[in-house]
Amino acid sequence: MLFTRLISNFARFLVIGFTVSYFNQFLIPIIGIKPDTCSFDFKIDESFFQHFEYSEIKSGEVQVHLAMEKEEKLIKFHFSLTGYVRIPCDRCYEPLNQKISGEEELIVKFGPDFHEESEVVQVIPEGENHFDISPFLYEYVHLLLPIRRVHPEDEEGHSECNPEIIRLLEASPKPAEPDPRWEILNKLKTNN
Numbered sequence: 001m002l003f004t005r006l007i008s009n010f011a012r013f014l015v016i017g018f019t020v021s022y023f024n025q026f027l028i029p030i031i032g033i034k035p036d037t038c039s040f041d042f043k044i045d046e047s048f049f050q051h052f053e054y055s056e057i058k059s060g061e062v063q064v065h066l067a068m069e070k071e072e073k074l075i076k077f078h079f080s081l082t083g084y085v086r087i088p089c090d091r092c093y094e095p096l097n098q099k100i101s102g103e104e105e106l107i108v109k110f111g112p113d114f115h116e117e118s119e120v121v122q123v124i125p126e127g128e129n130h131f132d133i134s135p136f137l138y139e140y141v142h143l144l145l146p147i148r149r150v151h152p153e154d155e156e157g158h159s160e161c162n163p164e165i166i167r168l169l170e171a172s173p174k175p176a177e178p179d180p181r182w183e184i185l186n187k188l189k190t191n192n
């Protein structure tokens, strides 16, 4: 019993240790960087998305290139993201690999405390050594998702959605159209 508990505690320690060390890469050093551009490359995958408990994205593979440019009172972050994430299809609810690709800009300024000055300007206290980009990467991946996410069509123009689910959805009764006579009655009621 004690041995089992020791093993499970040790496993938990390993998981927490892994998460901390994995997320360390997203703490970008901001003190001592040279005024000209410096850059970093990351790959975000399952280990990243699983950290965000309520994420609808559970896995994927996104390459991130970050180029930083330091000016006198601010640092410009330029992100390029490209890859795919696995999310449920809006039509058949089966998982699909959604390609994403795009650029995002962020300006980090120094000020009295942490606050968001605008969508693209983040203020951090003077003297901070590092800046955590992980919440921004999480947000950017979601911003790059299309509004409608459905399985694509194959070369012959057939949808790659799960055919059985589509058949079931098409067979289920559609909500009844409102009776136009009720519409007229309702109008009469509101007019009186």
Ligand SMILES: [Zn+2]
Pocket (backbone or CB within 6 Å): 089, 090, 091, 092, 093, 094, 096, 150, 151, 160, 161, 162
């Ligand atoms: Zn589908």
